[in-house]
Amino acid sequence: MDEIATDSRIGQPVRRKEDERLLTGKGCFSDDVNLPEQAYAVFVRSPHAHARIRSIDARAARAIAGVLAVLTGEELLADGLKPLPHVPFSMHPAEIRLANRDGTPLFSAPHYPLACDKVRFVGEALAVVVAASVAIAKDGAEQVAVDYEVLPAVVDTLAAAEPDAPRIWEHATSNVCLDADAGDRAATEAAFARAVHVVRFSTQVNRVTGVTMEPRAAVAQYDAARQRYTLYAGSGGAVRLKDDLATVLDIPAAQVRAVMRDIGGNFGTRGMIYPEFCVVAWAARRVGRPVKWTCERQEAFLADYQARDLAVQAELALDAQGNFLALRSSNVGNAGAHPTNFSPLQKGVEIMSSIYRMPCAFVRARAVLSNTSPTRPYRSAGRPEVMYVLERLIDLAARECDFDRIALRERNLLRQAELPYTNPFGMVYDSGDYHGAMAKALELGDWAGFPARREQARRRGKYRGIGVANYVDTASGVPRERAEISVHPQGRVSVVVGTVSNGQGHETSFAQLVNEWLGVALERVDIIAGDTDIVKVGGGTHSGRGMRLISIVVLNASRQIIDKGKRIAARLLESDPSRVRFDAGRFEVAEGGRAVTLFEVAAAAERLGDLPEDLRGPLTAFSDETVKEASFPYGAHVCEVEIDPELGAVEIVRYAAVDDAGRAVNPMIIHGQTHGGIVQGVGQALYENCYYDPRSGQLLAGSFMDYTMPRADHFPPFDTHISEVPSTTHPLGMRPAGEGGTTPALAVVINAIVDALAELGVRHVEMPATPERIWRAMRAAAGTASGNSSTPMPQAQ
Amino acid sequence: MYDFEYRRVGSIAEAQAALAGGSSSKLLAGGMSLLPVLKQRLARYDGIVDLGGIATLRGIHRDNADLVIGAMTTHATVAASALVAQSIPALAALAAGIGDPQVRNRGTLGGSVANADPAADYPAALLALDARIVTQRRVIAAEVFFRGLFETALEPGEIIQAVHFTLPQRAGYAKLRQSASRFALVGVFVTRTHAGVRVAVTGARDSVFRWREAEAALAADFRPAALARLALPSSGLNADIHASAEYRAHCVQIMAQRALAAALEPPS
């Protein structure tokens, strides 16, 4: 057996196993899969934000040579397909429930894979053309004549909530599809009544989209003899994709196989089944050939799930010393055209008070339907929005009530001795050193040296500002996960798990666990996750659940392997199991030094017919756990910006981050997660915006020509630090580390910008903080300062 | 993309012949604008005539007082050319800021000029430098070449061969990028020649234009202070999700000052 590399254990920055494949062009992404005889699907999408489908005439399209089928919602219903099975809330036991304040049941509406009666957003698919080539399918799609009755549309969050707004679903009484209360209203009102200071803040958190660099793609085939579908498509997890596809096709799950290999990003918006995946599977059966669909980028802007889009009006009550007394807020989330997922709203409400001592709070949480693409969780779902609101409120309180920003945070930040702490919504924060994280971030960001840098910037004609933001994240998600470990006598260990990597490096970090506990070299460990013929259980990659849950089930299964192995080794070593110890991949009898390897034991298990039944055969073990505890990653970021006063252009000049991972399995990967998370957060704060025209409902930011992506030259190097205060709700002390980069980034960037411009009297700049918005904020403040009221207020861009 | 007949030609005469057939044909230069348009099926041609094989359309040389750049010369070549850097450094700097490195390796001067994108960089340079566009039929002054949104003075079948730039005494270009596309949100090219001062603005209207008030002010006093109190009226300027007309007008003024500052920098 090879020398066991101890530099592959937990805590080591192990270089990734998957990289060689990906660096040499040998990855296998969804569009890299091709099946013999495959046909190609192109979707007919609505050019209107809201319209009734009067009729669809596909005769001309069907007449084109090479067009195999044109399928519409009518055929879809006739074939008995079902709506997409959306789960509107996180059902994790640690999380709060949102229910309608008037007791009415939650609104629901069927989301069919093709629009049947109406189209409800620009880009919604209503038909598919299947043809011998993509080009022919496009020719066909152009020939599908749709007679639309165009209806008035509404895209804006608050406008859609108005009672007289165009109604997205006729059977609803309004577009408000959820209206829930959370917290203690009476106590909150009493606290506000006795407050010395009340700070108010209203904002519209911009809508963004995931923009996985790999556009979605799927290829499906139907085996008529076995009545079985196989779908090759990237998602957050194979098992869920299989189950959901079976639901839509209305067949037993065993008749579906889902396969995914390399997945070019997820970030939440790709975590669920999509209409197109169902349609290609159904179309494969209809045409009797495999059917492939590859999303184009502009199509992705229209048809990928989008995210955020939250209108907030919030107030913070403080006493004379600056102690927080209460938080009150109205949060209105824009669900888009289909009520698919309210968990960002839910997750945002339940931790809106963050890691501050907040005696009481009350939030009215509403979700509203609109003529836009449906929204779903996107990196750190719901939390970046509310952390931004709260951290803006704190900075506003400091400025308007004359407190120091840091002192005000220190005064209210929970101390370690106060943990576990139940926040006003009932969430129980387990553990952490919140003060330590902020202090470290201030040190990394050289808060103390800022005045000198500001002075220096001023001499160069720039406004310079600094901001800080603390955060907490709720890591929950699907609570069940399973790992099955098999030790193969040929010298390999396979681990079957139910969460696929979307870039997080599971093949490496999960293998590190096996290296730690079974002493097996990394290159001998195979992580298997993306094929439902092998993987039976698994919740997928989301909500910081990958490593958090996999570590538990891999540990349990590893222990069983060792226990079984000891009994087999005892037989081989002619000793008693109690005297066999396991270390670094070897079973040895303590006193004699005689030893057998894990793989020799596995061979013996298969060879020796007289072993007890539970030891005979392949050396395998599984662990299937439902983990009811949530985890609460936290940290603090510090950001510094410079603003060009002539143009309003902002540049990020320094960025420091402290994120607590409890116990870091692979710090290199965690740093990488933080870097990427920061950029997604900054992207939202400064650049990204799914801009729908309020009149036409057209998506005007529908390509990379108009949707600004963060690029390399937008950023300085980052200074990231991993804190490791063990979590008390995880057996190994781990906290998820995938979302912390994003969670405070919105807040810290806007806090820094406002700090830079505060001397001008600028109170706030909305996201994305474009140069024009900053320029207008400066002009408006200058106009106010000089008593000139003619300066117009910023027009939302 | 709709399919088309692809023709690669080796000479202007061949290109002319290829265009002359009755069907609709389009010249392909670097393809950085044309191919994305075709990919989105926003245009349809029966034939595509690729100019990439005509060696005589590439190259940069001096012709007495003029700098002559062949139509098929890429942005990267212009950006890296010692001759351009020495003759009109602002033009080299402009070329170095078009698109991104990969785009600059394919995109060409002639293609950009013929396409006349309202936010392209080159039209500002051509107009400010009083350039002459040479085709196989005639010479067209930049002043009358750019006619509107994607509209030029080129006649059907007319092929740009080269652009002649008269060397200025001073020239500078400053561009504020639209953050997503990195085209010019506004770009301003300022020149001073023996004939006078020119200030050409791109990105702000449906076509490149001269800001006459700024030219007059700078003719009197070629210093940034001369522009400080000028304001370009916002009426008629482009407004989109990236910038209002008002902000664009403001940025034209700022970019004009920055272009002027660049023009005044001593040659390095």
Place this chain on the structure above:
Amino acid sequence: MPVVSMQVNGQTVRAAVEGRTLLVQFLRETLSLTGTHVGCDTTQCGCCTVHLDGAAVKSCTVLALSCEGAAVTTIEGLASERGLHPMQAAFREHHALQCGFCTPGMVMSALAIVSRCGPDLDQATIRRELEGNLCRCTGYHNIVKAVQAGAAAMKEADRP
């Protein structure tokens, strides 16, 4: 259909293509070189970057027929029997990839940066020169480090 021939990763290839066939389609579909990716339709993301006669281009915006007689290098053409190219190795060493989708284009752009700007690269230059490539996972931080280290390693190895 017209026929195009070119050198791809040192091998002469010849195939019939449509006029509209893009270089990236030729590479991925005709030659099954699926390491070159398509991430957008507006010539911006850079996932499809390859070298065409030594220069980095976006193969989604080049017609295959325009490459008649040209030499094309893709991500599949970099590693040798000796292992990863120093730039590929630097990407692995510095964790400059996560999902890996933008990675082939990033590596091809990185090599072009070294040939344009030389092996002694500062971070600001690298960030500026990477403007034609988008990444959604890494935040660019480690890509910039990797390009710098890869360029230095190439200088060390004197391997173009």
